[in-house]
Each structure stands twice: as C-alpha cells, then as structure tokens.
Amino acid sequence: MSKTWFAYVASFFVLIAAVLVGVTVGSVSIPVQVLWNPDLDEAASNILWNIRMPRVVLAGLVGASLAIAGAAFQGLLKNPLADPYTLGVSSGASVGAVVTLFFGISVPFLGLFTLPVFSMLGAFLTMVTVMSFAKLIDRAMKMETIILTGIIFSSFLGSVISLMVSLSGEELRQIIGWLLGSVSMRGWPYVTMALPFMTIGFLLLWLNRRELNALVFGEERAMHLGVNVKRRKMMILTGGSILTGAAVSVSGTIGFVGLVVPHMTRMLWGSDHRHVLPLSFINGASLLIICDLVSRIIISPSELPIGVITAFIGAPVFAFIFWKQRRKVGA
Amino acid sequence: MLKVEGLTGGYHDAPVVKDVSFHVVKGEVLGILGPNGSGKSTLLKIISGVLPLKAGTVKLGSKPIETYTTKELAKHMAVLPQLHAHAFSYTVRDTISLGRYPHQSGFFSSWSEKDEQAIQDAMQLTDVKMYEHVYLDQLSGGEQQRVFVAQALAQQAKVLLLDEPTNHLDIAHQQQLLDTIRMQATKNGLTIISVFHDINLASLYCDRLLLMEDGEVKIIGEPHAALKQKQLESVYKARVRSHPHPEQPKPQITLLPNLSEVQVEHIIKKDNFAVSNEYVVMQANVPLKTVSSAVVNAGFGWFRTFVNRHVKADYECDDSIKEMFDYLQEQGFSTTDTVGMMTAVQTKHVVIEEYNGTFGSIIIAVTAGVGNAVDVSKAFEREDEPYVGTINTWIIVNGKLSDEAFIQAMITATEAKTKALQNEDVRDSITNTLATGTSTDSLLVAATQKGELLPYAGPITELGKCIGRGVFECTTLAIKRYKVAKGM
Numbered sequence: 164m165s166k167t168w169f170a171y172v173a174s175f176f177v178l179i180a181a182v183l184v185g186v187t188v189g190s191v192s193i194p195v196q197v198l199w200n201p202d203l204d205e206a207a208s209n210i211l212w213n214i215r216m217p218r219v220v221l222a223g224l225v226g227a228s229l230a231i232a233g234a235a236f237q238g239l240l241k242n243p244l245a246d247p248y249t250l251g252v253s254s255g256a257s258v259g260a261v262v263t264l265f266f267g268i269s270v271p272f273l274g275l276f277t278l279p280v281f282s283m284l285g286a287f288l289t290m291v292t293v294m295s296f297a298k299l300i301d302r303a304m305k306m307e308t309i310i311l312t313g314i315i316f317s318s319f320l321g322s323v324i325s326l327m328v329s330l331s332g333e334e335l336r337q338i339i340g341w342l343l344g345s346v347s348m349r350g351w352p353y354v355t356m357a358l359p360f361m362t363i364g365f366l367l368l369w370l371n372r373r374e375l376n377a378l379v380f381g382e383e384r385a386m387h388l389g390v391n392v393k394r395r396k397m398m399i400l401t402g403g404s405i406l407t408g409a410a411v412s413v414s415g416t417i418g419f420v421g422l423v424v425p426h427m428t429r430m431l432w433g434s435d436h437r438h439v440l441p442l443s444f445i446n447g448a449s450l451l452i453i454c455d456l457v458s459r460i461i462i463s464p465s466e467l468p469i470g471v472i473t474a475f476i477g478a479p480v481f482a483f484i485f486w487k488q489r490r491k492v493g494a
Numbered sequence: 495m496l497k498v499e500g501l502t503g504g505y506h507d508a509p510v511v512k513d514v515s516f517h518v519v520k521g522e523v524l525g526i527l528g529p530n531g532s533g534k535s536t537l538l539k540i541i542s543g544v545l546p547l548k549a550g551t552v553k554l555g556s557k558p559i560e561t562y563t564t565k566e567l568a569k570h571m572a573v574l575p576q577l578h579a580h581a582f583s584y585t586v587r588d589t590i591s592l593g594r595y596p597h598q599s600g601f602f603s604s605w606s607e608k609d610e611q612a613i614q615d616a617m618q619l620t621d622v623k624m625y626e627h628v629y630l631d632q633l634s635g636g637e638q639q640r641v642f643v644a645q646a647l648a649q650q651a652k653v654l655l656l657d658e659p660t661n662h663l664d665i666a667h668q669q670q671l672l673d674t675i676r677m678q679a680t681k682n683g684l685t686i687i688s689v690f691h692d693i694n695l696a697s698l699y700c701d702r703l704l705l706m707e708d709g710e711v712k713i714i715g716e717p718h719a720a721l722k723q724k725q726l727e728s729v730y731k732a733r734v735r736s737h738p739h740p741e742q743p744k745p746q747i748t749l750l751p752n753l754s755e756v757q758v759e760h761i762i763k764k765d766n767f768a769v770s771n772e773y774v775v776m777q778a779n780v781p782l783k784t785v786s787s788a789v790v791n792a793g794f795g796w797f798r799t800f801v802n803r804h805v806k807a808d809y810e811c812d813d814s815i816k817e818m819f820d821y822l823q824e825q826g827f828s829t830t831d832t833v834g835m836m837t838a839v840q841t842k843h844v845v846i847e848e849y850n851g852t853f854g855s856i857i858i859a860v861t862a863g864v865g866n867a868v869d870v871s872k873a874f875e876r877e878d879e880p881y882v883g884t885i886n887t888w889i890i891v892n893g894k895l896s897d898e899a900f901i902q903a904m905i906t907a908t909e910a911k912t913k914a915l916q917n918e919d920v921r922d923s924i925t926n927t928l929a930t931g932t933s934t935d936s937l938l939v940a941a942t943q944k945g946e947l948l949p950y951a952g953p954i955t956e957l958g959k960c961i962g963r964g965v966f967e968c969t970t971l972a973i974k975r976y977k978v979a980k981g982m
Contacts, residue, residue, distance in 0.1 A: 237582075238582070241580065243582065306581070376584070377592050377595060379581065379582050380592075383575065386543070386544065387568060388568055388592055388593065388596065389565040389567070389595050389596030389649075390564065390565075390595065391565065392564070429582065433584070433585065434583055435584065
C-alpha cells in the first residue's frame, strides 16, 4: 500500500515541478514569485498567465489524455505496443480535424466544439475499423497484427491528409501548422474547448479500471468473471477515442506519449489498472509539459515541433518493449 | 442445480453439439469425456454462455441462464479456463481479487471484509498464500493454474465449470488440484462440471461421467457404467482394457498398443533353470506374466528372473523382505525384474520337470520341506510363528493365460500339492492328522503370454491336467528326497 501512496505523491510532485519550470523558464525568464504576486512585474505576469500558463496546461491535458488512452488501449487489446499513435487512431482524428478545417465545417449547435467532435468521430471510426480489420486477419489478434494494421491505416489516412493539404489554398498554412503537432500559441480557448471532452473520456476509462484488469486475461475470461464485455469494450473504445480526438484537435498528432508513460508506470508500480490509469494521467501531463519546454528552449530562439521530442524518446522505448515481449514469447 | 435439456449449438450453422440433456445435482462432480472434436469444450462454452444456444435450455437453479446478467451469472457460476499467456503481469493477490468483481458494485466499489475473507480462503485452499505478492509470470504453469483456481473459488459461485483443468500439469500438481476441487464438492457442496482429456483422472474424481461422440451423448452414468471397454473402443477407436484402481473403487483404462511384433520363439525349457548351492534360478529371455506369493515382488507383475534361495533352518530376520532384497542385489539380480522366494531345503533337492500338453508345455519346479507340516483344518488350534521350512512350487506355462486361468492354476496346483502330502502320509506334528501343506508355502504361476489363449486351468482342462499331474509328481518326489536327506 505504501508503494502506491508513494507513487501518487512522487507523480504529483513531478507534475507540480514541471508546471513551475514550464511557466518560468523560456526566452524571458520569469521569477516564480510572479505566480502569486502579479504586481511584482506586470509584463511578466501577463506573459505567464496569457501565454505560458495556457500552453503548459494544454500540454499537460494533451499528455494526460494520450497517456491514459494509451494505457486503456493496451489493456483492452492485451498489447503493450498499442497507443493512439501506433494504432492509427491519431491519424483518424487528424483526418477528422483536417476535414473540418478543409471544408470549413461549422455545425451551428456545436460551435467551437465542431473541431474536437469531428476529431473524435475520426478517432472512433478508425479505432473500430482497425480492430475489425485486425480481427478479420487473425482471430487471436496478435500484437504484431494489430500494430501492422495500425501502420496500414496510418499510412492511408496520412495520404488522405496530404491530398487535402495539396488541394487546399488559403487554409494551407493553418492546416500545416496544426499538423506538425504543437501546443504553442493556442491560448485559453483551446483549453476550454478540450477540457470537457477530456473529463468525460477520463471518467469513462476510470469507470472501467477493474474491467480492464479482467480484460487483460481475455474477453472470455472477463465475461466469466462477470464483466459485460460488449458494453465495457464500447465504453473503453469511446473513452479512448474521445481523449485522442480531443487531444489531436487542439495539438495535432503527437506520437508515443501513450506508449512511453503507461510503460514506465507499469514498470515502476505494476500493471493494476486501478493505478495505471490515474498514474499515467498525471505522468503523461508531466512528460508533455517537459517535452514542450525542451522543444521551446533546445534550439532557441526557434522552436522544435513537440512531436519530434516525443518520437525521439518514444521510438527507442517502442523498440525496447517489442524486444522484451518477443523474448518473453520466445522463452 | 444445473439442468440441460435438448441443448444444441456451436460456432457456425452446423451445430457441433446436438440434443444434449443432463442434470447435475448439488455437490456432484460430472466429467465430460470424448475424443478430440467430439464437442466437449463447445458444450462447456454453451453452458457458460460464451456460445449461443440454438435450441434447448440450460437452467441454473430455477431460471434459464440467459435471464441472468453477466455479473449476476458470475456470482452463481465460475469458470476455470485453459491456461494462456498474458501480456501484463499482475500479482497473485490482484489476480485472485478479480474473482470478487461480480460481488462489488458502486462508483468506488470498495473492498469489503467479506471480499478479503473470500480471497484469503481461496488462497488457503489452493496453497498459494505464500505467493500473494509475487508476480504471476514468475510462477510455474502449475502454480499459475492454482492461482486461477483460487480466482474461480473467490467468486464463491455454487457451480464451477472447468475445461481440462490439469492440462500441462505434472502428476503431483494434477493430484493436488483435483483433490482441492473434489473437496470443494464434497465439503462445501459445490457443483462441478469438468471437461477431461484423461479418462483415468475423470474416473477417479467424478461421480458421474458423460461420454460424448460426434456432439451427442453416448452414455451418462457412474464411471463403472460409462467406461465400458467395448463402448470406449468404439468411441475412441482404440484398443483399451479396463482394470480396477488399486485404492479407489473406480475403473482405470489402459490402452493396448498395436505394435507389429517380431515373432520370436520364447519357449521356456528345463535348460533355463540353474541350480547352485545357494539358490535355484530360472532366467527367461522375455518377461513372464507372473502371480506369486513370493518374498520379493509378490502379486501380479512381469518378470524375467526367478530365484528360490536356500537359507539356514534357523534363519531369522526382522525384515526378511529387505534382507532378501539386499541379497538379490548383492548377487547381481535386478530387484525390479526378479521374483525371490526362500526355502530351508537344500537346493540340490529341487525337482524340475517338463510336461507337454496339446497347447504346449509347462515346467514345474518344487522344493519341499515338511518339518512344519500343518493340517489347515486344525490350524486354529495352533499358536506358533511362521517357519522357513516350506513347500515352494513354481509353474511356468508356455502359453497365454487369462486372469481366470491364473487363479484356477493356483487352485489346481494347491489341490495337487495337498494330495501329494496325503499320499506321502505327511502329518501335522501337533494334531497328528494328515497335513494339507506347511505354514509358509509359496506358489508362483508364470506364463509367456504367447501362443493361443488358455482361458481356464481347472482340473479337466488340458492345462489343468498338466498342472495337476506335474505338481503332484514333483511334490511327491521332493518330499521323498527331503525324507531321505533327513534320514526319515
């Protein structure tokens, strides 16, 4: 028990530290005191609250969403390599978002939320298609099958996006900038846009934490343990798609967060989803805040896309998990 | 407790399981048997609700199972799956705790004292308590299987379905696991339905067996009724033989290999015998099916070497079996391939004769000491220790004997021996009546089990005639030699 307690304390500590560093470090260094005493330096306070803070909060929310979605997908598919990016779900969300921007769709009733809603739809449809296709190829849904299917769909959806980008004139710059994956210059409106969906997605997954534990032993086993597999699966898929869609709609495609964070969490504190989900959430936030910070300062004054940083960390971790899993199967 | 009626269903359009009906009561263990592809696992999957019913009903308690919600059903019925590999590893405790899922509800679904008690009991029963905080993938297959049994027990369901629970387990783990499950039925009234691959395990642990063939019930009944030789041969398309379990009143099945044998003549002759000062030994080239009351390796068995050892008349030993065992080993005999007897008679007085019948031949070897002759009908008046002086009779048959023939051969030989004692006027020294034998006589019947089957060995069969005459003649001669040696 004390180990779990420590896990939460440590994770929160890292998150708070990441936020503090995230808002103070940058092209202009801001003393921490400005945070609670705006009168100290009004200009600095302005930067902190209107530029840096929304950026840090958004990075945190995106990171948290992708990480918890990854953790849930991994449990559901019994596949440690699954994450929104490797499954092609992020690409699906991108297509949804690009379509919205390209056609200038604005559903009156949804207003500001049109973009995230279409993103989520894209994510959900992709997820369902990838899963059905993988199942069609291989009933056992082996790890490699799912990942390969994800790659096939990612490539296909990627070309769909490229096509639309080529066809677009005016909107081009907006789409390109968005596609690169970034949390910069988004401001508070984006936070407000994503937050409700992320909350719903988080709750949907968290309500299924024990079901995910059972599902790791296979759908049949979960059913025998009393899990209503069909409904729970739908809830988890919906939750994961909402989170991915919301994240992609505000920040573009940022890869591997959903892979790295749950893996680290499991390695440190075990595979129990009751803790893997919340801990991935917290640590995903910290990771993306730090990655964003690095992307801001590493080649300052220009910025590196944040996806570059996450891929730089994520790809080796992906390789490592793959190697470890294959060895486990081989032995 | 569980009632299945006219159950039909399977994976695709053509039903794998057809019109299956049976009824299991509380505390009963039902085993499902059948060849590969006969629909055993499919039947279990339909009962547990994984596969849909096409026709018929499955009633749990008084309600059809489709009226239960998944969670409700899990409270009443637990299923133990076949072992699979898992991508993520949980601790043993977390794994077993999942068994409490159907009993928990609410937003935070807190862990109650009852939940804790249930998993503690389950761990106790399956003996996995010491692994509580160990990760599942650090355990062996057998230990993992026990953890999953604990998980199923933690559900505290009244019905337990098992699919080949002992797959991949060694015999010690098979026994532990099935003992635990059987005890749950006997003590706690759990109702258990299990698919078995192993007919003998099913027979040992189940109250009733359901034998399936091509998706239909061939027979359902107690093991002795369900495991009839002819029936198994037709269902499994294999030659089998049924024999009783040594401890439990349950039949066990042995398969009979269809090996194309190289036909070698294995006829035992007098030349196979050798006599030294210490023992009479008979060496056969092939193992003989033997039944005997010897000191070492008595009972039924297959042996190649037969030793009748001479010991002093005052031989006394607390553990004569061990002493004889050590002796055989010292002399270079294989203790697992040798039948050993003892006699106080000098080995040179042994009588070995060959007798020919229409079926083949038999060889009889007798050593006789009648110093302790006893009238069996008066033996209740005596109070004494067994002596070494004794009549040891060996009957080696070049032929194939049925079990009945082995027993009849022993009766026939005993009667012939008694007749020889009468003829020689051997008397019980205490009662002074005619003796029927000595207090420690031993008998051995061994057969090559080649050639035509000799179903009987009573006095008027060809084999019986040879045994009767042979044992009588050899015993008479052996007594005469004994008398001469003793100066009587």
